[in-house]
Amino acid sequence: MPIIKNGQFVEDGWVTLEEGAAVPVEGDVIIPLEVALADVTALDGRTGKTALLISNDVDVEDHAELIAKADMVVLMLPAFTDGRAYSQAMVLIEELDYKNELRIKGDVLVDQALHMVRCGFDSFDSNHEIDLEVWNKALHKMSTTYQRTYEGDLQVRS
């Protein structure tokens, strides 16, 4: 599936590291957190960009140093009803001051898109075929919010 970013499908240059494969020096690679943890030096001297793929049972605070080096973090959404990634995203951003691309991957659906955007996700890798028109409409169904998180152009209670 293509990646959604800024309301558009984009060509994705990222390659996810295959299981058991060695971390290459070149290329933009998404590396599972466990692989990066097993050999921290594997990330050193890379010429391409590095992303970390983090499952939703990981306490991201425990990996601040690694995350600080990442060009992208990919959080997992195994089921749209499992909201752990939302809190992981908030911790990444608010407590670890993470500022690079934040991707959510998995059971990504249009009806949760606004929640994702509001928790700081800015790219979306869905298992489903997404109708971009419906996606963009869903993002603009609400123009008001009571919480000051990633409110974008939403009007916030003040």
Next chain:
Amino acid sequence: MYVYDDFDEKFVRERAAQFRDQVERRLSGQLEEAQFRPLRLMNGVYLQLHAYMLRVAVPYGTLSSRQLRQLSMIASKYDKGYGHFTTRQNIQFNWPQLKDIPDILDDLADVGMHAIQTSGNCIRNVTSDQWSGVAADEVADPRPYAELMRQWSSLHPEFSYLPRKFKIAITGAVSDRAAIAFHDIGLQLLKNSDGEIGFRVLVGGGLGRTPMVAKQIRDFISFDDLLPYLVAILRAYNIEGRRDNKYKARIKILVHEKGIDDFRARVDDIFEGLDKEKLRAPKGEIERISKFFELPAYETLEENSPELAEARAANASFNAFVNRNVATHKKPGYSIVNISLKPIGGIPGDATSSQMDVVADLADQYSFGEIRVSHEQNLVLAHVKQSDLFTLWQRLREAELETANIGAITDMITCPGLDYCTLATARSIPIAQKISEKFADQSRQDLIGDLKIKISGCINACGHHHAGHIGILGLDKKGEEYYQITLGGSGDENAAVGDILGPGFSADEVAGAVDVLVDRYIELRESKSESFLDVVKRVGLEPFKEALYADH
């Protein structure tokens, strides 16, 4: 009471429109049921035994007369002319059609109401003391804080897909009428030694198949830190709460498994790292909200007018009503009138459209246009002049709303049970009706005094049976309904979970079993002021077991 400004109205209307779009996509087949189900639940739409059910939020149990009339209209237009008030101070309609629900949500938005987060694994309607603002034993009115939490929790992006549902209750009084210890978070308003308003915070209470009394996580948190602290608790729960087993997913299990001290440390750790300034209520917001809850313009009156005393002396039924249903108001000359929705032999918590209209009219005439819903499934007129009580009672009588049984044995909390609910294992309402008829005699009810019976039609405990002085739980044994009885539960400031007495009873036996228990209590009590619950605490279960099972 709170009135929506343009912002709130826009929010609720947009939310209704968003749901309309989701319903259209579902009906056209673009959205699968599995994807739609959590969306409809977050708008209070269940699929029940016979039909859809729509649960409408009555935030902290406060309604205006206009809102109640609109609920009556919805009951007539889209349903079968009645609604059911619930233990979460909400109202349920039992027969709406999915295709009509977007229109109902628009009708609700017209009067500043919604069904947002009345179901789903998210933060539910914040409940409170039905006597908020007028109770004699109150530190401060909890409703402004409840309204603030309603706003804060609405469509919260981080907390809409929690491991399980999340219920918050708040009280401002010493006597807990909101059962805060049986909520995921319970808040008790306090003033510290500097006179600053804050909250005692309880966490991890709940009923269901694993009942637990909440534990204290903070003895005092200042108002400024309330929302950040709630975020810290919710975040700890969202990250660590169990998702492998639906029945172990509530925060009570997390708190229990971790221990309150470890859980507190985890919450404190998150709390310390938060950008609190960003999470606090906007400056001046609580003051803005509080203005809506300023008490109405009371007259200066004498307590206990001679006319009232005269009417009570002249009319025994009215006197019984005053004794049972009328409570002390903090303003002299005014009373709190509790309207029972538990007529003898009736359906606990149900009100017809015409009854809703009558109560709305009476609220306009006698109680500043405001109505409360209690978690015990009754209604309240919170500001009635004592000199109006007799006339009000006569009007209630015409609408068959004068049952004088608040807090008495026939004032039972009862879930809808197998007559409506897909989860139920046995019926609840017919059991309540049989008990109600058995104890119909007013003088016998008076003799018995305060006794709370709570009935659930399954282990999920929506009827709060664990917290009943007498709790009744309906189960299924090989296709037959049978009922387990517990004793000694309590939902107040001395919260306790009841203990199972022994083998269960058939549907026909339950009311008789309750009769036996009550007779035993009357024999055992040392004086009329020793309540059923006091006696159970003093003597334990044995004498009651003996009475019940001696012949079996």
Next chain:
Amino acid sequence: MAKKIKGDQIFTGQLLREGLVVYFTADENWSTDLQQAVVATSDDELTELEMKIESISHKNDVIDVYPFVVVRDEKGKLVPQHIRERIRTEGPSIDYINQPFKQNMNAA
């Protein structure tokens, strides 16, 4: 899908738009009348019915589909075996519209 329970079974569901309880009929449709339901008398027939329901084009119109056990009463009418399904078929067992309000027993 549901467990295979001994006994004759029929398939039920609820209409997506209205929520009403319906039963799968011999002409591959849904009826609110239990007596119209097609009865599976063996596991094979039950599986066959299940596949039929899966394959019909208006599948989206009915949700929460599952089978339950029925018996025949003395007049030969279909009756659900379990109380849950009996209440679901017949409606609430209480007089929910004309509630038997009060009486205040010792009214003056």
